[in-house]
Amino acid sequence: MMALDFPLWLRIDHWLNVLFLTLLLRSGFEILSTHAKLYWHDDSAPGTEWARFTRKVMTTDKLYDTLDEEEDYHPLIALPGRSQLGIGRHWHFGAVIGWMMVGLSYYILLFATGQWHRYWPYSWSIFSEAWNDIVTYLSFNLPPLLPGEPLDAIQKLTYAGVIFILAPFQILTGAAQSPAIAARFPWYVRMFGGRQAARSLHFLGLLAFVVFIAIHLSMLFFWGWGRLTALMIFGTVRNVYWATASSLVIIAVIVAVHVAATVWSQRSPASVRGVLGAVISVPRKGLLRRLNSRQDYPAHMLSPQHRVNGKPPTAEHYKVMAVHDFVDWRLRVGGLVEQPVTLDLDELRALSEPHTQRVLHNCVQGWTSIGEWTGVPLGTLVDLVRPLPQARYVCFMSMQNNTTDEPSADGGGQFYEVFDLKLAHKPQMLLAYAMNGKPLPIQHGAPLRLRAETQVGFKMAKWINQIEFVDDYVHIGKGRGGWREDNVYYGMDGEI
Ligand SMILES: Nc1nc2c(c(=O)[nH]1)N[C@H]1C(S)=C(S)[C@@H](COP(=O)(O)O)O[C@H]1N2
Ligand SMILES: [Mo]
Numbered sequence: 001m002m003a004l005d006f007p008l009w010l011r012i013d014h015w016l017n018v019l020f021l022t023l024l025l026r027s028g029f030e031i032l033s034t035h036a037k038l039y040w041h042d043d044s045a046p047g048t049e050w051a052r053f054t055r056k057v058m059t060t061d062k063l064y065d066t067l068d069e070e071e072d073y074h075p076l077i078a079l080p081g082r083s084q085l086g087i088g089r090h091w092h093f094g095a096v097i098g099w100m101m102v103g104l105s106y107y108i109l110l111f112a113t114g115q116w117h118r119y120w121p122y123s124w125s126i127f128s129e130a131w132n133d134i135v136t137y138l139s140f141n142l143p144p145l146l147p148g149e150p151l152d153a154i155q156k157l158t159y160a161g162v163i164f165i166l167a168p169f170q171i172l173t174g175a176a177q178s179p180a181i182a183a184r185f186p187w188y189v190r191m192f193g194g195r196q197a198a199r200s201l202h203f204l205g206l207l208a209f210v211v212f213i214a215i216h217l218s219m220l221f222f223w224g225w226g227r228l229t230a231l232m233i234f235g236t237v238r239n240v241y242w243a244t245a246s247s248l249v250i251i252a253v254i255v256a257v258h259v260a261a262t263v264w265s266q267r268s269p270a271s272v273r274g275v276l277g278a279v280i281s282v283p284r285k286g287l288l289r290r291l292n293s294r295q296d297y298p299a300h301m302l303s304p305q306h307r308v309n310g311k312p313p314t315a316e317h318y319k320v321m322a323v324h325d326f327v328d329w330r331l332r333v334g335g336l337v338e339q340p341v342t343l344d345l346d347e348l349r350a351l352s353e354p355h356t357q358r359v360l361h362n363c364v365q366g367w368t369s370i371g372e373w374t375g376v377p378l379g380t381l382v383d384l385v386r387p388l389p390q391a392r393y394v395c396f397m398s399m400q401n402n403t404t405d406e407p408s409a410d411g412g413g414q415f416y417e418v419f420d421l422k423l424a425h426k427p428q429m430l431l432a433y434a435m436n437g438k439p440l441p442i443q444h445g446a447p448l449r450l451r452a453e454t455q456v457g458f459k460m461a462k463w464i465n466q467i468e469f470v471d472d473y474v475h476i477g478k479g480r481g482g483w484r485e486d487n488v489y490y491g492m493d494g495e496i
Contacts, residue, residue, distance in 0.1 A: 004118045004150050006235045013106045014232055019254050020099035021209065023091060026079035026258070028206055030088025033071040033078055035365040038203055039196040042360060043303040044367035050200070065309045066365055067409065079258070080265030085365065086489035087265045090276040093496060096174065097279060103167060118149060119160040129153035142223065150231075155219075158212070166208055173202040179362040180454040180495035183293035183428070186360075195360060195368045273480075273489045280491065288495035293428040293453035297358040302436060303369040306361070308443045310415070311406040313399045313463055325439070326447035333381065335468035336391035341384065345447055349433060352380045357428050363457040364490060371444075373451045375432035379425040381467070391469040393418050395476055396450055396461040402483070411487030417461045418473040418481045418492070419452070428453040431464070455494030458484045 037049035046058065054071045058064050075081030079091050110116045121127075126146075133143035133154040143152045151159070175181055175188075176198035182189045192198040220228050226240030229247035265272050312318075321328050326345055334340035343351075356374045382394070395418045403412030423429060430451040433440055440446040445462025452459050459482065473481050481492035 004115065004148075006150075006231050007109075007113065007115070008235065009105070009109050010115065011232055011235060013102050013109075015250055015254075016102045017099070017106075019257060020095050020102060021213075022254065022258065023079065023095035023261070024099060025206065025209065026077065027088045027091035027095060029073055030078040030081065031085065031092060031366065032203065033073040033083060033088075034085040035066060035069060035363070035367050036071045037069075037367075038200045039367075040193065040200060042194045042196050042301075042368045042370055043305070044196060044307055044369060045303070045305055046307075051203075065311060066307055066363060066367055067309060067406070070365070075262050075266075080262050080269075082266075084265065084269065084489070086484070086491070087269050087272055089364070089496075090272055090280065090489075090491065091261065091265070093280045094276040096171075097283065100171065106163075118151065119156060119163065121157065121160070126153045126157065130157050137222075158215075162209075162212055166205060166212070170202060170205045170209075173198045173205060177202065177362075177366075178288060178496045179360075179456050180288040180291045182360055182362060183295055183454045184291035186295055186297070189360075195362065199366060269489045270480075273491065277491050280496075281493065284493060284495050288454075289493070291454055291495070292426055293357075293359065295357065295359040295428065295453060297360065297370050299358065299372070301370050302358065302372055306369040306371045306435070306444065307363070307367050309363055309365075309457060310400065310462060312442050313401065314405050315399070315401070318399055318463075322442060322446065329447050329465065331448060331465060331467065333385050333467045335395075335470055336388040337469050338386040338388060339384065345433065348376060348431070348448070351376045351384065354434075355430060357430060357451070357453070359428065359451070359453050361457055364484075364494070372436050373430055373432040374434035374437075375430045375448075375451070378429040378431055378450070381431060382421075382424045385469070387421060387469045390471045392421055393470050393473050394421050394424060395419075395468045395470055395473065396464050397466040397468065398461050398463040399465050400463050409487070411483070413477065413483070415461060415463075415483045416477060417450075417459050417483065418470075418476065419459070420493075421469070423452070426452075426454065452494070456496075457494075458482070458490060459494045 032053065036053035037044075038051040039049050041048060054069070056069060056071070058069060070083050072083045073081055078088065080087050130153040133152050136143040137154075143154070145152050146156065149156070173192060176192050177195065182195055189195050189198060192201060225247070226244040227237050230237050230240055230243030233243055233246050233250070329345060331343045331348060333343070354374050355377055356372060358370065358372045361369050361371060395416055398415040400406075400415045401413065402409045402415060428451065432445075432449050432451050433447060435441060435444050440449060445464070448464045449462040450460045450464065470476070473479065477483060478486035480486045482490070484490045485492050
């Protein structure tokens with residue numbers, strides 16, 4: 001058998017892994033903070049969480065939405081901290097790309113160089129040896145290394161478990177949370193017991209990593225920090241003092257990256273969104289954009305109480321329309337089209353046979369619910385108005401004005417969301433006027449809302465009264481492609 005030493009690539013991958021894994025942990029806590037409750041059931045019904053990391057108690061005497069439930073974590077544990085979900089997501093997805101590239105190079109080199117032997121359990125006796133090792137550690141002694149190998153039995157099993165089970169498990173449960181993957185492969189999400197189970201398992205995987213890191217660090221002190229960092233920096237045990245000093249320098253660099261990431265995020269979230277968004281959009285567009293929703297949940301799975309996000313319009317004329325079942329409501333469809341139209345609710349309904357879909361709603365914050373939506377396929381309306389060749393985007397505008405309707409939000413003005421026109425003809429892109437067999441309730445967007453089933457929830461504008469076809473969106477709002485993009489720095493495309 002070859003020498004199981006510490007080749008350069010292994011040492012580099014180790015430290016890069018430390019960097020990316022810690023970025024993933026902190027940004028993961030940021031994502032958790034926006035809905036700090038974990039469920040096993042996809043309804044995410046209030047009160048059914050099995051774990052919560054917030055002290056906020058919601059009272060039901062007034063309408064609250066899930067934005068009101070957001071937590072605010074300190075930057076010491078969350079990247080960037082202070083309820084910046086949009087930026088936290090950019091760090092999480094940016095870091096996971098780096099982490100997976102490091103992981104891939106590690107796997108390839110591990111097998112190409114024969115170093116995988118270090119993780120291969122050659123006999124069953126390794127399990128009883130591992131048990132003995134644990135007992136030895138608990139009595140504050142050091143167990144023997146395996147003959148000819150750099151690890152003891154419990155170390156070997158633990159590393160093998162982290163590298164070949166825990167890391168892939170986090171990737172698989174992470175992928176199950178992408179709305180595009182969940183929409184195209186509902187069976188994949190079911191494999192984990194549902195979308196909320198996948199999210200809960202992803203969290204437990206995170207905990208496992210935290211426990212692993214804690215034990216790993218305490219073992220370093222136990223075995224001798226200088227000796228082991230020498231192996232991981234120089235590849236051999238030499239000059240323990242230099243090794244100790246160098247390890248502190250490496251750790252300082254990693255901490256500095258975290259501090260820089262945090263400060264950059266707080267000072268200039270728009271540029272973080274721009275830079276990391278450009279990186280993330282490569283795999284997102286390449287892999288997820290093409291996926292089509294194929295959901296058809298059974299009726300018995302519909303959530304008795306579909307969760308809500310966003311506060312309904314409070315304007316007088318909206319309330320008057322609502323009282324009269326929206327007979328006075330009009331949908332204006334125009335912009336770069338051959339045939340602008342203005343439709344009332346009956347005319348809109350008459351555009352096509354009612355299309356119904358029973359689907360999982362994925363809020364960007366992490367909660368889900370299952371609903372049945374009925375309406376007109378967006379593609380039918382697009383074909384009716386015939387966009388001009390210059391039209392590249394379609395903008396959905398709502399009657400909701402956040403200045404008055406959701407004053408606690410991080411910005412004001414009219415809610416809108418922009419889509420690439422190429423998405424308009426996708427299956428299950430729906431202008432919905434009914435939910436669970438009844439006219440659309442006010443809190444879910446009456447009289448008309450969008451359903452875009454491969455996207456996260458924030459893209460699906462509610463209380464729509466205008467649809468504009470445009471060549472660019474830089475002149476709308478702050479020019480980033482939607483109200484949440486403008487004000488809380490979400491990425492414009494919602495496949496993850
Ligand atoms: N006009 C408007 N539409 C909106 C929002 C909003 O705040 N205003 N919130 C979005 C978000 S973040 C989500 S998760 C979904 C929630 O849809 P639901 O309330 O029907 O579950 O609506 C989306 N549409
Ligand atoms: Mo959302």
